[in-house]
Amino acid sequence: MTDLYEAVWALVRRIPAGRVMTYGQIADEAGYPGRARAVGFAMRHAPPDVPWHRVVSGRGIVSPRPDQESMREQRARLEQEGVRFDSEGRFPLWDYLWIPPDDGRAQRTCGAGGRVP
DNA sequence: GCCTTGACCGCAA
DNA sequence: CTTGCGGCCAAGG
Numbered sequence: 713m714t715d716l717y718e719a720v721w722a723l724v725r726r727i728p729a730g731r732v733m734t735y736g737q738i739a740d741e742a743g744y745p746g747r748a749r750a751v752g753f754a755m756r757h758a759p760p761d762v763p764w765h766r767v768v769s770g771r772g773i774v775s776p777r778p779d780q781e782s783m784r785e786q787r788a789r790l791e792q793e794g795v796r797f798d799s800e801g802r803f804p805l806w807d808y809l810w811i812p813p814d815d816g817r818a819q820r821t822c823g824a825g826g827r828v829p
Numbered sequence: 830g831c832c833t834t835g836a837c838c839g840c841a842a
Numbered sequence: 843c844t845t846g847c848g849g850c851c852a853a854g855g
Contacts, residue, residue, distance in 0.1 A: 714852080735837050739850095748837040750851045755836055757853090770838060777836045786836095 716744055720754040723812070727766045730793040731810030734770040741812050765789040772805030 719742040727733055733741075735748040744750065748770075755764045765786040769775040774790075777783050787797060797803050 716851080736839090739837090744851085746838085746850055747852095748850080749835070750837090752836045753852050764836085767836080769836080775836045779836085783836085 716742070716747065716750055717754045717757065719743060720751050721758060721762050724755075724758075724762050724764065724767060726812065727763060727810055729766075730795065730808065732766045732768050732790070732795070732805070732808050733810055734768060734805070735775075736770050737809075738767065766810075768805070770805075771802075773802045 720738055723738055723742050724733070735751040736746075739745060739747040739751050742751075751767070752775075755762075755767055758764050774783060774787055787801070790803075791797065795803055795808055
């Protein structure tokens with residue numbers, strides 16, 4: 713497997729329950745900025761021990777995929793972890809987005825109720 | 830080894 | 843709000 717895959721999987725494994733990350737953010741944190749698309753392929757070839765359901769698109773929605781079944785399962789698992797979806801299948805990304813603990817960078821976004829870009 | 834697709838992203842019209 | 847365009851990389855034909 714490529715290093716990109718391993719890096720992505722390792723990062724996804726670190727995502728706590730009830731939190732999510734975007735493809736672009738994962739690619740960036742894994743050391744491959746701009747390779748969001750490759751992250752999608754990494755998810756497709758992901759081993760079962762990778763919580764791929766915590767990976768969502770960058771606009772706070774579950775990415776539409778060919779497999780309706782796993783998409784449904786992803787939403788179900790996220791709801792089980794406390795993520796609330798609206799009627800349009802979207803959710804407030806900035807309330808659930810997980811920022812990897814880097815150095816001493818204080819991470820907010822814990823139910824602050826405001827945007828944090 | 831080239832060409833097409835795809836669980837993507839950001840910006841512009 | 844919806845479309846369109848370019849970029850980027852990996853897999854399959």
